[in-house]
Amino acid sequence: MSIPSRVTVVGAGAAGLSVAEGLRREGFSGRLTLVGEEEHLPYDRPPLSKQLLTGAWEPDRLPLRSGEDIERLDLDLRLGVRATALDSDRREVVLDDGSRVGYEALVIATGAAPRRLPETEGIAGIHVLRTLEDALGLRSALGDKPRLAVVGSGFVGAEAAAVARELGVDVTMITDAAAPLADALGVELGALLTEVHRENGVRIEAGVGVESVTTHDGHATGVRLADGRTIAADAVLVGIGAVPNTAWLAGSGIPVGNGVECDSTLYAGSGVWAAGDVAAWLHPRTGRALRIEHRTNAAEQGLAVARNILAGPGRATPFDSVPYVWSDQYDLKVQIYGQTRNADRVEIVEGSVADRRLVALYGRGDRVCGVTGINLPRATRTHRALVAEAAPWPNARSEDHPLKDPADDLPQHTVKEPLRSTS
Incomplete structure (x- = not known):
């Protein structure tokens, strides 16, 4: 594995941008292609469930870098196109506009996609919260003061429930955990968050799963619980986690399980690296495979991959940070x-x-x-x-x-x- 002269990064979020910036900062002067499925310049996602959803921010505050900063990176920038396949033999990424992008080193930074409830495709009034368009759609819906059912009590669901209450929306949070975030924080702190949400007017249905979404004329009308009860709702936010975007790698020979499977240096083999939510790497201290969906982790991994690409054969270092x-x-x-x-x-x-x-x-x-x-x-x-x-x-x-x-x-x-x- 020699130092490449052409690098392609698939995924224009925090991780992908971090790779590009890291390469240029470390003196890489070769061809650098950045491919992004969305038409926007790389933007920050944490505010989607916070400042943007409340209306305190507008979309123009989200970009991670200005247009001028992006231009200075001298990128072959491909926005609004999606990678559909990887031809690892020819070392080319196939895009949905019919074009192919070659590489000597490839960085997969395609992130993750929100899980959805089964059999809800095409039903109006059902929302997820992952992209700018998702957030704007939910913000618009909240403006009508609907009865909102939040399915899931992870960070996205809990934050959105809090924002909705601050906007005067009727909110019910539904979770199969004992309490919001209890699976991550423990029962005691989960109970604290439950108390705070209830004090602010959120109804919480804990320890119960969701069976289906009820509809009328193609629009959501409520959520049917596993115990047979139905929670009436005009809007449903589904926040039940995410799955890594790896389907486009089918048949490529790149190892894929719960993400792109990498060694401790974030290398997946055959000139391919991964960073961000999509990367499952061997933790250097525990030896266990780990995949983390944290904003800071994405940026840190992007910089680590950039350094390792330029380190040369045998000189890549393991990625070991505190999430x-x-x-x-x-x-x-x-x-x-x-x-x-x-x-x-x-x-x-x-x-x-x-x-x-x-x-x-x-x-x-x-x-x-x-x-x-x-x-x-x-x-x-x-x-x-x-x-x-x-x-x-x-x-x-x-x-x-x-x-x-x-x-x-x-x-x-x-x-x-x-x-x-x-x-």
Whole structure:
């Protein structure tokens, strides 16, 4: 694997832009193609469920870089076209406009697509929240003050529910977890978020799956729950996680499972790398495959791939960073460093649930694996070092609160939500 003279990046989000900027910053002067399915210049997605949805921001505030900044990267920029296939023998990406783009090194940064409820294609009033158009469509619908059913209680669902209530919308949140974000944060902090949402007028149906969407004349009228009840709704937001965009790689020989399967350096073989939500890489310390849907992770991986492409044969370095995600809900700022999901213990080490200001450490085995802070950003950052070092669990005690995934006890027809980033 020699240093390439032509690099193609498929995916023009945070990860893809980070690759392009990293390559140019490190002195790459070869041909650099950036392919994006959307017609927009690379833009930031976290505000879609926050500032843009509230109306505080308009779309012109979302671009990650100005048009002039993009021009300075000297890109072969292909926007509004989608990759449909990869010819790895000829080292060409096939686009839906009939053209082909060659490469010596290819970076797959195609992100993930929102999961949808079965048999809901074409039904009016059903929304997902992944793209600028998705957010504008939901914002327009919320302006009519509908009865909104939010299916899923991950970050996107919880944030959108909070925004909708602030706009005066009637909201019901439906989740198969014990409480909003309980599968990521644990039952105690999940209960705190439940209390806050209810105080702000959100009705929460927890521990129950969704069977179907009811309709009339092709428009959603409600959500039928697995227990037989129906929640009336004029609009339905589906926030049940996302799946990596890898279908276009079928038959290419690139290893695909829960994302593009890479080694610890984000290399998938045959001149192909991956970055962002689509990348499943071997974590250098645990040896386990990991795929993270965090905004900061996407940018960091993009820079890491750029450096590794230019490092030359045998000099690529493993990607090992501390994942970070944040969420703003009402007057709560929730911050997470590391991996709290599937931890087996949690302990509040600063503040309290009662004060709604706290820092909680999460452990797996005898090591710290994550930290969550609520309204204590400085103290939360201080504890980040324990996560980065995978420090021995402090003051381990048998009475430490267990942190399990409540969905493990739910019926098999329910859908678990992967931790996804809105930040």
